[in-house]
Amino acid sequence: MKIIRDPSDDAQQAQNVNVAASDFFVATPEVDRITRRALAYLKAGYSVHLSGPAGSGKTTIAFHIAAQLARPVTMITGDHQMTSADLVGSASGIRKMRLVDNYVRSVVRTEEQQTTIWSDNRLTSACRYGHTLIYDEFNRTPPEANTPLLSVLAEGVLTLPKAHEGTQNFVEVHPDFRAIFTSNPEEYVAVYKAADALLDRMINVRVDLLDEDTERQIVSSRSGVSPEVAGVIVALIKRARAIEDGARASIRSGIAIARILASSAASPTPEDEVFRWAVQDVLHRSLDELLPMREELIQPVSTRTEQAAQVSTQATAKARSRK
Numbered sequence: 001m002k003i004i005r006d007p008s009d010d011a012q013q014a015q016n017v018n019v020a021a022s023d024f025f026v027a028t029p030e031v032d033r034i035t036r037r038a039l040a041y042l043k044a045g046y047s048v049h050l051s052g053p054a055g056s057g058k059t060t061i062a063f064h065i066a067a068q069l070a071r072p073v074t075m076i077t078g079d080h081q082m083t084s085a086d087l088v089g090s091a092s093g094i095r096k097m098r099l100v101d102n103y104v105r106s107v108v109r110t111e112e113q114q115t116t117i118w119s120d121n122r123l124t125s126a127c128r129y130g131h132t133l134i135y136d137e138f139n140r141t142p143p144e145a146n147t148p149l150l151s152v153l154a155e156g157v158l159t160l161p162k163a164h165e166g167t168q169n170f171v172e173v174h175p176d177f178r179a180i181f182t183s184n185p186e187e188y189v190a191v192y193k194a195a196d197a198l199l200d201r202m203i204n205v206r207v208d209l210l211d212e213d214t215e216r217q218i219v220s221s222r223s224g225v226s227p228e229v230a231g232v233i234v235a236l237i238k239r240a241r242a243i244e245d246g247a248r249a250s251i252r253s254g255i256a257i258a259r260i261l262a263s264s265a266a267s268p269t270p271e272d273e274v275f276r277w278a279v280q281d282v283l284h285r286s287l288d289e290l291l292p293m294r295e296e297l298i299q300p301v302s303t304r305t306e307q308a309a310q311v312s313t314q315a316t317a318k319a320r321s322r323k
């Protein structure tokens with residue numbers, strides 16, 4: 001994702017960015033379908049929740065969708081230490097004013113005034129200026145901290161705490177404000193069960209593990225390895241997922257193996273020690289454990305191409321002999 005800063009932004013907006021797809025972004029029909037589906041709901045004014053397993057591309061697609069909305073993006077990442085103040089804002093100090101009036105020498109009149117200085121936080125500025133909010137892994141934040149979102153999503157109003165110095169203790173949500181949430185429902189470490197009331201205010205778009213062709217293109221695009229090498233790695237990842245009992249082998253693992261191969265000029269063959277190490281350390285499985293793949297896939301790409309050519313020559317010869 002490319003980050004584009006808008007020089008015309010005022011100080012408040014300068015913390016936020018405009019985004020555009022990076023040169024490495026892969027838009028296959030599957031990615032495009034998810035994007036169009038989410039955009040249909042966002043355009044109707046609804047918030048979207050992209051839910052799916054780790055590495056299914058939720059965050060990347062969220063940015064891609066946000067880029068289509070062509071509004072500045074405010075990004076928040078869920079965190080167990082977050083409070084409502086981290087979303088909405090808080091008092092950041094006190095402003096004191098003292099007036100001493102000694103115009104008549106024998107009379108001294110003093111007047112003191114004290115006001116709280118309020119600082120908007122990211123949700124408030126996104127609501128004020130009509131940004132696209134990307135709230136990544138929102139269920140890592142305690143549900144009570146996310147409470148201000150309820151009235152934002154349902155009534156289009158953000159209520160501010162008393163410390164706010166303005167005359168209005170609420171912000172009317174800008175008509176261009178949109179929110180995209182992401183979460184992994186399979187994650188059970190350091191996450192909270194999201195409040196039903198919040199989930200009920202967003203439309204869930206399921207982002208499952210991407211299809212093989214999309215994963216192959218992503219691995220190739222993010223690492224620079226050829227699509228053939230990426231295909232071998234993705235097949236290994238799929239095999240690891242099929243026999244998995246612990247953490248899921250993600251597309252991130254595939255990108256990591258591919259980048260290691262590319263930077264060491266290694267090849268995805270059983271004889272290549274860098275490849276064996278990378279598979280062992282990234283997937284936590286030895287190449288031998290993934291042996292069924294060995295026969296089919298883990299051969300030098302040139303060998304596989306030669307074999308494919310042989311198979312096709314044999315097939316042509318058979319077809320001719322049948323005539």
Ligand SMILES: Nc1ncnc2c1ncn2[C@@H]1O[C@H](COP(=O)(O)OP(=O)(O)OP(=O)(O)O)[C@@H](O)[C@H]1O
Nearest residue numbers: 024025026053054055056057058059060184218251
């Ligand atoms: N369409 C795509 N084009 C290019 N790269 C992609 C695409 N989708 C995902 N990726 C890459 O795959 C990796 C995982 O994607 P991403 O972080 O978006 O997944 P996620 O579902 O948000 O994962 P997590 O739940 O672990 O945060 C990243 O390195 C990302 O750059």
